[in-house]
Amino acid sequence: MTATRSLSFKLYPSPAQAAALARKHLMLKDLWNAALEERIGAWRHSQTRVSRSDQEKALKEIRLGLEGWCGLVHTHEAQVVLKRLDLAFQAFFRRLRAGETPGFPRFKSAERFRGWGYKEHGNGFRVEMRDGGRHGHATLFGIGRMRMRGIARTPGRVLKADVTRTVHGWMLNVVVETGCAERAPAEGQAVGLDWGVSTFVTLAHEDGAFEELPNPRHWDLEAEDLKAEQRRLSAAARARKISQRALRKHRRALARRHAKIAARRKDFLHKTSARIVGRHRLIATEALAVRNMTGSARGTAEAPGRNVAQKAGLNRSILDTAPAGFLNMLRYKAEEAGAEFFEAKTRELKPSQRCPDCGAVRKKTLAERHHDCDCGCRLGRDEAAARVLLNWGLEESRRRQNAETSNPAGTVGDQAAA
Structure with a gap:
């Protein structure tokens, strides 16, 4: 392969x-x-x-x-x-x-x-x-x-x-x-992974434990300083108080700082994804539609949007975590390590709204950070979503194994040839 x-x-x-x-x-x-x-x-x-x-x-x-x-x-x-x-x-x-x-x-x-x-x-x-x-x-x-x-x-x-x-x-x-399969074989428990902004990922383990990995917020740490420096540079350029050579030098310095932030983000994503894949034989998460998640709330002239500035800030926080790149790293590293990797369709499974114990679906707003179900299940919102994904991933794994058992490799081809 x-x-x-x-x-x-x-x-x-x-x-x-x-x-x-x-x-x-x-x-x-x-x-x-x-x-x-x-x-x-x-x-x-x-x-x-x-x-x-x-x-x-x-x-x-x-x-x-x-x-x-x-x-x-x-x-x-x-x-x-x-x-x-x-x-x-x-x-x-x-x-x-x-x-x-x-x-x-x-x-x-x-x-x-x-x-x-x-x-x-x-x-x-x-x-x-x-x-x-x-x-x-x-x-x-x-x-x-x-x-x-x-x-x-x-x-x-x-x-x-x-x-x-x-x-x-x-x-x-x-x-x-x-x-392929250049990575050490994956071992350990199955895990459900819920991505987020306040907490980068929440991991629900098969033995009932859960783990939270904090969001390093690479951009936020330097955002104010970079914005202030950019404003000073723009003001100096408009007032012609800086030569073109000095302007190019300052722009290159700003570009290097942005490149360093991107490099730190990429390094964090690689190390985190490698750590998760190396410790778990099965990873279940949800497919993320990043383009839909980071859509503008501006609206139109006829129907202007609400909370536009707040949504723009949320979009920056989402993109700072690079969720699409992170899932791609998990996907190919799991393939290299021989681990099972499952991505649930969010609109069908609804992991953030579903109870991991009884399966009941109840709509929650983003402000609700705890899951409280009538069946008695009380968990943090992210942990509950991770457990829903874990249960779904284990079921998908069993379904795949049953399909392979009932239809071993070569059977379909032999029947077609016959």
Whole structure:
């Protein structure tokens, strides 16, 4: 059984290579903007749509006509940029049909253009990892061979890669095909997991114990300081009391601080998910619709919303915990460790409203932090929800085992062949 994993390495180019990377970055940024302008102009003047294949066919003329392009920009790099623009248009039309905020594709400055990609190892890029996946060298078309640093926990066959420019320098993100089950086998009790904001997760164990992991609130710890610094910087820029060079320097410093917050959040999520998976053979939680949870309460001009500022603050707190990323980490780590992972449909199970003892459903407001049922069950709201998820997960596990017992592997295929 194989799986794909993403590995991240930091590139260490020489001064000449760094200058070449910057030139390539600007050329591909200009390609994005030119391709977007072509699509807009064609529709504005003749109501015709320019397809991705039409733009890819023009790449040969672009390579010959633009000075400095040939020998620095690989065809696959340009094709990936055009593919990403086409995907942006597809997403725009999909949102338009669904009645959502469309979000038309934007022209990009050098700061907003993150980077480019490669479709196939050996075409435009090559990665040489050391034994065990620690560090190595990367070769990029038009740039040359350079050192890279990073640790690949699951090295494998390199499929494709992306080059991105961050506040920390140039990064190479490599997708590899690797064998699964690289993690130590999961052992221990089954657990029900309820995610939250006031408490990051509440764990209900099979033996009746429960555990709460506090929310570290990475953003809140530095939010006021960052906002004040941003206001001072904006005021100085409007009053022209700061040079453009100093302005760029301060912006990079702010970006680094934000990147550090993101890195601390990611580190916490990885360590927490690894700890939970390593201690439990079965994990049951609920599927989270983060987009619905963080929707704006602003409303419309005809029907304005209520408590808009409070909902915006709640949305920031929700996104600060990165629930979608956390569940994704739990999912693939459970797969690697051989643990059972179940996600309940919230609208069907209603874990926050259901009693874990008798199964009765009673609607609670968000202000109600305790579960008090007529059957005599009295628990904290989060613990009760976690126990509902645990009961449901154990039942799903038994149902799956019964199905495998009654229909062992190969039976269905043998019957079909017969």
